[in-house]
Amino acid sequence: METYLLDWANLLLRWLHVIVAIAWIGSSFYFVFLDSSLTPPEDEQLKKDGVSGELWAVHGGGFYHPVKFAVSPPKLPENLHWFYWESYSTWLSGFALFLISYLWSPSVYLIDPKVFVWSPGAAVAGALAFLVVFWLLYDAICRTLGQSKHGDAKVGALVLVLVCVAAWLATHLFAGRAAFLLMGAMIATAMSANVFFWIIPGQRTVVADLKAGRPVDPI
Template structure:
């Protein structure tokens, strides 16, 4: 019953997390598009009132005319929509999911003795420290390096180095699956902290100044814009990290941290293409196709790099019986894939089930070697070879 209820909590939290993440990313992408597509107002009154850009758009049978005031509008409207619940809801639901999926059972999900064999409390504490320490270092980089003409470039280099270091360290400490997810959670925490600690407080100061009839300091808008731009480049890397746990070939290699860094670079490069293409259409910059090309080339290189190598002939009996395979499954796999617990909807406690899932068993236990998870049940090389021989013989069940 406990496992059943935990599965329901996992399902509902994952569902909520996806919904609010779509809302947050969607609004973020829209405002980046909006900023890149604004043109100087044609109406003289708008320019006189301080408007810096406008856009005409058609959607859903109607026409829209958003206008941007870079510092402040001439009059503060009575109804002002704030964009922050999407961010906070995404982080809270994501952290709750991380809690019940990884932190609740660190010995299963966080710790891989082949990587580092340490106490569960230490693994959990270190995982939480990743979220906090990365944000603090990132925030310091923005504060002290983000000033001046080349401030954005300095911050970009510093953040890139921090991400590389964090990716390497996570993969040296945690199971590959957990390391990838942790790096994604680390970046997502920084994105939400940008909203909570800088973007929204800055906007509240602007609104308070307008209500008090005081001059508005443009620094709040500049800081908010800086953090919003960082958030948009974090988006695709975070989404990959969150999805990667479903694809074991991404985190199972010996150099998984290199793969993680490269694929995050590819995501950021492709996002840069979409950010700049709107400005290109308005004649503001050159065509940004090199960014998309760079991202695609990196992805193609990763596909070639991770292609499965030919598996040498296994040192197993020429003829493997169903009983031998069932004995291995019963000892190593059925506790998570049996009648009582059917992880991922997979059962391996019958001949028909073994036949049905034979390709999946071969891929997970022999090719990628990620199952049993972190080899918690101690599957031996001889047992993997036996499973491989059975599969190559056509996975007979008679």
């Protein structure tokens, strides 16, 4: 019975994970396109309101006119959509899938005696440590070097080194398929943690400042 339930959970979570991941990455790609396609506003009122860019588009028989405020709009709308559940649902469904597919049976899916011999509990703890430690190191790199001269290049180079070291460790500790899946889970955890610990709190600070009438810090 347990195997039957796990198979169904695996199937449903796999589909859920794929769908919400498409929503997350798709919306991210859309905003990348939007930012790269914006043109300076032509309307004087938009300029006075602080609009930094606009885009006219046609899709599905309708015309759309999104505008971007560089720092903050002159007035906060009542209905404001927050883009974070795309990220959270992707990570939660992915972790749940990782849990029932690998962590639930570590002796079968995580451990390969030909690669490394350790107990099921230690293997599970090691897999979880990959997710947590990578995020902590990645975050530390961004904090210390992100705002320095050529910060993007430094962060990119060090994160590349960090991923390579993690990949080497994973392939020397875990079964082959688990090692590479763990790498994807590790990077995805850092992506979603960025949203949870940095992006959304920063946006909440902006909204709170707007509601309180305080000047908004773009940083």
